[in-house]
Amino acid sequence: MKRKIIFATGNQGKLAEVKEILKSLHVEVLSLRDISFEKVIEETGATFEENAIIKAKTIMDIANEVVLADDSGLEIDFLNKEPGVYSARYLGEDTSYDIKNNTILERLKGVPDDKRTARFVCAIAAAFPNGEIITTSGTIEGIIGHEIIGDHGFGYDPIFYLPDYGCSTAQLSMEMKNKISHRGRALEKMKEELEKRGF
């Protein structure tokens, strides 16, 4: 019988990505929807890691299964690493990304490229029923572009420019983005940790 792993998300896109990366492990990946969990977990941590641990532990305490959770966001060096853990809540949870992205472009108006450095960060936590907690993380470095460009991806992708690729992350195919993204990198490391534990 396959072992179960719950990935603490309601986001089907993320779930598909996790299933794809973990497919060589002998596990069944379930989402919060699959276990009928509908509450919002407050992200009260000061770091991505703390928030990922809060989410993984909350669900593990309820479900008593192995639970993975992630937390991610955008750090802009010129803005003292804002919006950081507040990436989803920046200017208000319900504010459109068009407004969020245009506001950031405005705040960086006139700032030269070498001071526009930024990164997406992702932390993943695993909480095990025996009490063990482990975390992995991944980043992707880029700069904040000068315009909104590209219509793939989501969130801050249209202003996150990759000089090495000559495009924004919103101009990459989903396959390519998953291969080089913060979440993809953190997940690959988590897969190694799970393999070490016999999954």
Ligand code: IMP
């Ligand atoms: P969460 O990890 O789902 O809470 O996401 C946090 C927020 O960070 C998202 O709502 C986006 O605003 C931002 N974010 C995280 N990863 C990405 C990405 O790959 N592209 C664009 N925005 C991202």
